[in-house]
Amino acid sequence: MSPVELKAIKGRGELRAQPPLPVTRRTTLRGTLFGNELLTTFRRWRTLALLAVLAAVPILVGIAVKIETSDGSQAGPGGGDGGPAFISQITNNGLFLVFTALAATLPFFLPMAIGVIAGDAIAGEANAGTLRYLLVAPAGRTRLLLTKYATVLTFCLVATLVVAISALTVGAILFPLGDLTTISGTQISFTDGLGRAFLIALVVAASLTGTAALGLFVSTLTNSGIAAMATTVGLLITVQILDQIPQLHAIQPYFFSHYWLSFADLMRDPVYWDDLTKNLGLQALYAAVFGSAAWARFTAKDITA
Amino acid sequence: MAPYESDDSTSAGEADDLHPGRRKAARYVVPVAVVGVAAATIGLVPALADSGDPDLPKISxxxxxxxxxxxxxxxxxxxxxxxxxxxxxxxxxxxxxxxxxxxxxxxxxxxxxxxxxxxxxxxxxxxxxxxxxxxxxxxxxxxxxxxxxxxxxxxxxxxxxxxxxxxxxxxxxxxxxxxxxxxxxxxxxxxxxxxxxxxxxxxxxxxxxxxxxxxxxxxxxxxxxxxxxxxxxxxxxxxxxxxxxxxxxxxxxxxxxxxxxxxxxxxxxxxxxxxxxxxxxxxxxxxxxxxxxxxxxxADGSLKGADKGAKSDEDLGKGLDGLNVIGEGWDSIATFDTGGQGVPSGSEAGGGAFGGFLDSLGDKVSGKFGSGTIFKTRLINALITDDGKVYVGAVDKAALVKAANAG
The missing domain is CATH 2.50.20.10 (Lipoprotein localisation LolA/LolB/LppX)
Incomplete structure (x- = not known):
């Protein structure tokens, strides 16, 4: 945000002292525009249901691994491929459930949740007929769009942390914790492991920024929230399928999902940064391209609803 | 995208007043420019980084x-x-x-x-x-x-x-x-x-x-x-x-x-x-x-070898009995006799899908030595004659046939 905008927000904060007016959220300027958006988004049942689904994934994985290994056998197919990354390590250290849960949710559950929130951002308002009232407030379209994007990004982070914290809790309850072995075979302390888990959660959240920008752009194209969500999730599935076709290997490095699983490189010792930086660069590129496309569309659009 | 009302009304607005419409379109230059800059960066940066081969003193x-x-x-x-x-x-x-x-x-x-x-x-x-x-x-x-x-x-x-x-x-x-x-x-x-x-x-x-x-x-x-x-x-x-x-x-x-x-x-x-x-x-x-x-x-391994990994080595050793090397340097060809029948051609293998599969893997060749099948990779080629002799080397097809003719 520019200094001017920051000042504007600060200025509006003075109004916070006033008693809340008994009117609907849009006509009040309670808090900042961003704070207001956050509150609206995270108070929706839809959002809470999405977060609940995300929190359930590590619980299911944890219980499944616990039951499978209750007779003392190894988790996962011994020696073979299959199953999400790190799954064979969970029984030895509950912290690995965090990595497994993120690896399991990143390809689909997390981006789907982002697609729903991002697709709904503008189109949902238009659908409900509240977009024009939002624009009546002297905020400007660019700032509204930025606020919407910031809200979606916050949701990315919150969703990832919900998965990580749920996984950590389940892992701590069901499995032992302690020093862990990196995938390079070296030992790191539990605190170091926790630090890496947090870093991985941040990287996973950052991996979703491209999807968020794409969803926001789609959202400015239509006035139907459902259509925007369906399109975003549809694009996501299409890209994931295309990423599996070997004949397309020349263009695959430019798919936003191509380097998603590179977060696992943080568990190498020393960390292998190549794919991680590629991933972050790619996400920044998607955010810039689709963010500016969304800006071009939204600021030029006639708002009829 | 799905044709919703606002899309139609946008174009209607543009029809009314051409000038603002053009200004709206101009905004799309931004994302296009971002794509262009990114493409240029991806294309040019490695090229620029590669440009100068280092200047080093001559050395034999x-x-x-x-x-x-x-x-x-x-x-x-x-x-x-x-x-x-x-x-x-x-x-x-x-x-x-x-x-x-x-x-x-x-x-x-x-x-x-x-x-x-x-x-x-x-x-x-x-x-x-x-x-x-x-x-x-x-x-x-x-x-x-x-x-x-x-x-x-x-x-x-x-x-x-x-x-x-x-x-x-x-x-x-x-x-x-x-x-x-x-x-x-x-x-x-x-x-x-x-x-x-x-x-x-x-x-x-x-x-x-x-x-x-x-x-x-x-x-x-x-x-x-x-x-x-x-x-x-x-x-x-x-x-x-x-x-x-x-x-x-x-x-x-x-x-x-x-x-x-x-x-x-x-x-x-x-x-x-x-x-x-x-x-x-x-x-x-x-x-x-x-x-x-x-x-x-x-020393111990040879004893235990029978039930351990050495078993496959043994089998391999048996297969390599009578291994000869023809030629020297890059053109050397290893040859050995499997004593078997060579590779059955499609019809011999009972035709059908399996025979076709075998034929598709190799090329049929014939010469003084009789006939055989050549299996090719980009580096190593192998000729298996119908009487069970195998010639393998990092040499081309002609050299293999020549070796087979000579042998």
């Missing part, structure tokens, strides 16, 4: 080879990218299940066994990490998707760790001479590949220094090794040698038929500082399945 091939021989890099760590393209069909998962199945069959079930893992390098692109600190501490890691295979040599112990399956392979070496040998078995470091290639230097080979290159940010000489005979499928071998330490940094083998390199192994990043000691520390992780290797004691 002899001096350069000596430099390599004298090279004594004790401490280093780096990332190596290995691309192998033998022209074999990419069997993907099937291949890995075949190789692991084969390893199982020979008695040792551990996916952490080095020989199982290193066969994976035969196709595709792989990223490896190497680290070394003196003769007693080395580490080689094969980077996989969200997993890693590490081979750690620290003092007396050699550990193999497969993080995917959480399996550990352990063997001991008597002293560092043995460890050296263990290292020799891993073919992928540029250093080793270069030394192997230089062994083949004789009358049949031309070795020259051709220009310089930048490898992993270091200035390097390019040593070009070419077979003098025309029958070889090897086009040329290029070794990039670090100008300061004499360490080979990149090894490229291009086939005579042209196209992409068959083997391309090179450092993408290298550092000559001492790797941290923890790199070589390996403690068996909790819950890991450990396979102790009793083959390391070879």
């Amino acid at each position: 091939a002899q001096q350069l080879i000596e430099k390599i021989a004298k090279s004594d890099v004790q401490q280093m760590s780096g990332t190596v990218k290995v691309t192998t393209d033998l022209g074999l069909p990419d069997l993907g998962g099937l291949e890995s299940s075949l190789t692991s199945g084969a390893a199982r069959g020979s008695g040792d079930g551990s996916s952490a066994d080095p020989s199982t893992k290193l066969t994976e390098l035969a196709t595709g692109t792989h990223t490896l990490r190497v680290a070394a600190d003196g003769p007693d501490k080395q580490k080689l890691s094969l980077l996989e998707n969200a997993a890693e295979y590490s081979l750690i040599h620290n003092g007396k112990d050699v550990w193999g760790y497969d993080s995917q399956s959480n399996e550990v392979y352990h063997s001991t070496v008597a002293d560092s001479a043995d460890a050296k040998q263990k290292q020799d078995e891993t073919p992928a470091t540029p250093d080793q590949l270069a030394k192997d290639a230089l062994k083949a230097v004789d009358d049949t080979t031309s070795v020259t220094v051709q220009g310089t290159a930048q490898v992993a940010g270091r200035d390097a000489y390019r040593l070009v090794i070419k077979p003098k005979d025309s029958g070889s499928t090897v086009g040329q071998i290029t070794v990039a040698v670090d100008s300061r330490t004499g360490l080979p940094l990149k090894f490229t083998l291009t086939p005579a038929s042209g196209g992409a390199a068959v083997i391309d192994a090179g450092f993408t990043q290298i550092s000559f500082s001492k790797p941290s000691a923890s790199t070589f520390d390996f403690k068996t992780p909790k819950g890991a399945k450990v396979t102790e290797d009793d083959r390391s004691d070879h």
